[in-house]
Amino acid sequence: MLSGVTPFPSDFARRYRERGYWQDRAMRDDFRAWCAEHAERTALIDATRSVSFAELDARSTNLALNLLDLGIGPGDRLVVQMPNVIEFVYLHFALQKIGAMPVLALPPHRFREMNHFVGLAEAVATVTPDVAKDFSYTEMVGRLRERHACLRFGIVLGRAPEGFVSLTELIDRPATRAPSDMDAIVIDPDSPALFLLSGGTTGVPKLIPRTHNDYLFNSRLAVSVCGVREGDVLLDVLPIGHNLPLACPGLQGFLGKGCAVVLHTSTAPEQVFPLVERHRVTHIHVVPALLIRWIESPLAGRFDLGSVRVIQSGGQRLQPETRRRTQALLPGCTVQENFGMAEGLLMFVRLDDPADVRLETVGRPICPDDEVMLLGEDDRPVAPGEVGELCCRGPYTLRGYFRADEHNARAFTPDGFYRSGDLMRQHPSGNYMVEGRKKDLINRGAEKISAEEIENLILMHPAVQNVACVPVPCPTLGERNCACVVLRPGRQLAFAELVAFLEQQEIARFKLPERLEIFDGFPLSSFGKVSKKDLVVIVAERALQAA
Template sequence: MPLDGVVPHPPEAAARWRERGYWRDQPLRDVFDALCAANADRLAVRTGREDITYRMLIERASRLARTLYDRGLRPLDRVVVQLANDAPFAYLYLALQKLGAIPIMALRQHRYRELEQFIRLSGAVACVTPDRNRDTDFREIITRIHQAAPSLRLRIVDGDAPDGFIALADLLAAEPAATDADIAALRIDPDDPAVFQLSGGTTGIPKLIPRTHNDYEFNSRLAVGVCDVRPDDCLLDVLPIAHNLPLACPGMQGFLMRGARVVLHPSTRAEEVFPLIERFGVTHIHVVPALLIRWLNDPAISRYDLSSVRVIQSGGQRLQPETRLLAEKLLPNCTVQENFGMAEGLLMFVRLDDPAEVRLETVGRPICPDDEVRLVDEAGQDVADGEVGELLCRGPYTLRGYYRAPEHNARAFTDDGFYRSGDLMWRHPSGNYVVAGRRKDLINRGGEKISAEEIENLILGHPAVLDVACVALPHPELGEQMCACVIVKPGLPTPTLDELVTFLRAQEIASFKLPERLETMDAFPLSPVGKVSKKDLVAALSEVTP
């Protein structure tokens, strides 16, 4: 039986995925054990401080798994993981796979509001967080959550651990009582979740996306096949490792499957990244457009030998052709490969041998022959090639439902199992696809998706705000930034942007969700059916200098 709250693929579809070799019925534990044994003496993970072979990686992960077993962790236990791009993440990820426990991939920017919901919704028994990050003490946050979350038994921190907490470093150094035989005896169903990714949904806190062992292994295997990953290649992972792209598309997981190397680094600053590329002979890099733009305009780019870079994989947001052309001019051995992907499953990649004009204009095409894609109009009817429609998809690595969200699932999926993405696209004559916007009410800030509804509901709690509408406005680097449009209650002073941000910070939300522009209005433009017309709001604001 699948984990309660997980929507399985229909039996006839699952049988088809197995028959075609997509699902191999191997838990990720077995996949990692085999590839680490086959590549034992090769480098697996590099950091600025240490080189880690495949043998070292699996030995440390196995010891950590046995230590966590001693602490009571078992298959299907949920664990919130909020770690930086560093070696402990790799050890923990593999250790949880060996146990059949399910990591929930929280971002370092998440705060009380997000973490509390992840733990409460999932019934998480453990969390692994930093001790501090900038001005935030996560030990204080987790202590408050623990008081109201009876399921949470293990509070693990990367750093200083006060009473009631366990230091991750101590777990990594412990000599466990459990044996490898104890771990091998644990039964892991490949149809159960291997990981919970997070949605970029429009209805508030992200939903939990169950990615099974079968579909997540296939996801990475497919992505490796279209990114020209060779055994001697090296991936630089600087995007937050919790995201689907740097973790598994192909990401750390895919590069390990190929016996290649992964450089994990927690900063995206050019003065740190460029020396790593030169030092380690990096061949592949994951970026979002805002990051690539920043690097290309950094004077340091001319001071380092970046000739090893062969593929820059851009996702999370539409990349402008001018940026791609500049990157390939400054890095002449490099191809910028755009992709369109979602944590929910479907991946589209521009192929490296696509004609130049196709690589410039499109975000690629699905990477599996059994990825089913429909573009539909508002009535749910398929549109003709060249016409814009909402992307609907299903397939062997696309979810059939969010975790414990039956009401949302009824809206997010068609009766025959297609996921309603909310993304608007049209089909290019080449067979690739072009992004034309979205139907979802989201702000895409540098690849991070922000629910306008979530922030609007919080702003409505401000004592001076009568009504609010949050919209996306263009930004030269981030792609989009959030503008909060507010109507102030009569007779009350108008809050400043700084005052509004201070109010929102008190709600303990991720900092990337904070508005960067504030506009006050007497009334909002309305659509013919009486709803706020955000399209008209954006048009009006785009003509106003902030």
């Protein structure tokens, strides 16, 4: 087992095997089986290309052999920061074939986050685009390589400057190694297949190890509750490094059923709607902010979207009115809400749940061995119908973040339940309702922002004496980040100046505050802590007065 990974206790692992959840197969074994069974079917589609399962297997094998030849092999970690392109899937399959472990970062991440990921994972390589708009990934990777001796390779999708390796060339160049070199690699199904990122309440995100056994089960179980049939087509426009579009059921779940996946890098209606019409898309993953944007678009009535049967919404609570408007626009479609986490547990509203249950809840666990407790402030289970913190454990829920012993001591109960920080109530139907959160997170369009991380950076500004970042409601994104600031005597701070200062800290743009409020002092709780609940009310009142 890789140092820093918390294994499942042996008695739980035995039970999960006995009940068939874990099948002791490496992900590459299932990938290979899918490609053989569905060889002639279309596996992947983008705006200009389509790839069969046989082609996916051949190209990912060729890439895997060239990665071995480059010097990347079993147990190596690579930080992968790729958009929704077919090359991502070639890479995903190739890394599993050689037992290498991707850390799935997101395209908006910048030097601060990537520096943490590379250092914590001791990554041997990054895989990034060359540039995006005005941002140079290769310049960033060059600086990372200066700081981390472990980082031997910068692999680039696009133009590879001197000292970098072209991903396209690795895919296309005929391999000189024999497939037997790859097949001889032994992979432990209990080892991490990949690392996902946590929402992160303290500093930058933690790394979540997902094992071959648990992540294959994750996709297999998720696809079973989404009404997937032969010939169905998934549209993946949410960032593919997220758990939902990758494996809930996502790319993995649909490929496992022999179904095609359409990948696209834009969420703009004028690009997405023609893809839905052309490829007869049946399933789409969304977050509420994206769904609102689509149903409000005047283009919605100009394309044939009638093939869509299931729109799966996650990341934030979906308002009932948005669901009603969607189903009025697409009468044959069900908006299926789910609640999930990269750490594991998945809850889905079932497609045959009563209408009121589908409207009011985020679903229920999808595995009989998903154990759920709602704990009160005293760390005891709350009474039925009462609100408590969601704590969970099960066959695909982590037992510890990677190399984070101190944090793990707080994030898990003594008997191994993960403390999610989400406040929930159980509905009389047995499904669950989200009632808020205990963790100090801002949920902007389903991207989770650590208030503490941004507060610590703002405190570095010479004009700032104290700061509290709070969520303010937004009709489309759910929440936006408002920086509430107490200034040092005689100092001033403009919003544009604050944003420019934070941009110099090289963080993902979605974390930047979108509002600044200046205070003489902060309201305090009875314990003497800053009362963020009161700050939210005050900020809302100021907004009304300014309107």
